[in-house]
Amino acid sequence: MKITDKIMTKSRLAMCGLSLVLFFASVMLVTVKGFNWGLDFTGGVVAEVQLSEHISKDELKLTLDQALSQDVQVIGMGEQDRWTIRYSQVAQGEPSNTAVQPNLVEVLNQVSDQVQVLNSSVVGPQVGQDMVEQGGLALLVCFVLIMLYLSVRFEWRLALGALAALVYDVTLILGLFALTQLEFNLTVLAAILAILGYSLNDSIIIADRVREVLRGNPNGETDNLINRSIQATFSRTMVTSGTTLMTVSALWLLGGAALQGFAIALCVGIVSGTWSSVSVGITLPKLLGLQPCHYQVKPIEETEEGYV
Structure with a gap:
């Protein structure tokens, strides 16, 4: 293994470790402090x-x-x-x-x-309660549909990695709003739903590249192949994330107080989505035993009675 590959592998593991700490810290903040619900939800x-x-x-x-x-x-x-x-x-x-x-x-x-x-x-308070229920239902339906899509698109290890990255992104945003007690309203909920799609797209691009590299190198080492996949998609990831982040940052600075929560959630979600896609999304499958053999076409054996 080259020195560069060793550094990249250790970096991905360190990023996963930091992500795990941030995830549990966010869960604790949401549990202990809760949210500063906006009038959209409370009335x-x-x-x-x-x-x-x-x-x-x-x-x-x-x-x-x-x-x-x-x-x-x-x-x-x-x-x-x-x-x-x-x-x-x-x-x-x-x-x-x-x-x-x-x-x-x-x-x-x-x-x-x-x-x-x-x-x-x-x-009214009844309208606010309906918004809480419908917002929670929207997130649940979104996650279910994403799981169905990933189960069809990828082998279960890569699918689980992409789903874990999504859960991490959403939890981190929720933890930030619990920590800062910024108002949690419908615009923030809309930003979370947007981040789900953005992070999923980022994870799919990298996971799809990992699948192609694994399929084309049946005898390669998984860590090296994953590092090669990151390098192949790095420029695309940085350009996409960078331009989107510049736009959302301008919205944050110039959009005023009404769009502050929405812009903050999007900025954090874009950074977190890029982070989790190159760390959690592809390192977790490796820890679960992802190998090139999982993406190799198995030949059909011929017997006297036909093909098996």
């Missing part, structure tokens, strides 16, 4: 308002928290006088079936002499 009011320019975020949030008796989310919109305000329709300590409708304009008049509500929307 509430989202209002975009325009106030006087001299209002600070701390002053505005303190007034709203005290008036509405809850932790109100206040997000600046890039302009000094425009704010996005998110709060529940039911104040803390009130019965859940009691509809509390605070007059937002009267509350804002306490800190600003110019109040203009640009737009406002209400999401």
Whole structure:
């Protein structure tokens, strides 16, 4: 084995070890801290308002928290006088079936002499619960269809590696949102579904190359053949991931607060998808005993009664 192959093999094993640590850390974060569910899932009011320019975020949030008796989310919109305000329709300590409708304009008049509500929307709690159930069902159906596709496309070891890479990518994104307590809303869920397709495509490209190399080198060493497959697809992977990451990074920087969670999830998912495709996706099959003989065509034996 060449020195380069040894380095690549050790690097892949180290990446898998780090991925395993990050995976379990993400699971612990999701279990212990949970998510900061957005109003898309919990129900509430989202209002975009325009106030006087001299209002600070701390002053505005303190007034709203005290008036509405809850932790109100206040997000600046890039302009000094425009704010996005998110709060529940039911104040803390009130019965859940009691509809509390605070007059937002009267509350804002306490800190600003110019109040203009640009737009406002209400999401009911029942609608939010339906979104949670439908979002979970969408992820489940997506995973089932992916498993069916992989079981037909690849030998079970490569298929399991690609599926493990997908699970790792999704878990890492969930762990990040649990750690940072960024708002988890429908746009983040859409980003996760997009990452499933992106990571799967990346894993399939590399796994398909591994299959071709294994089939064409029946007497080769598996680690060397896997390293050769990575080298053959490396430029394609970097160009695709790099250009996509540049686009999503621009969305993150210029898209504003409304698209922040969506862009962050996509950025992390693109990096994680590339990472897992060249580590977990093809190293796990090797650890499960993948060999070139698994992709060799077996000759049909001829007997006196015919072919077997």
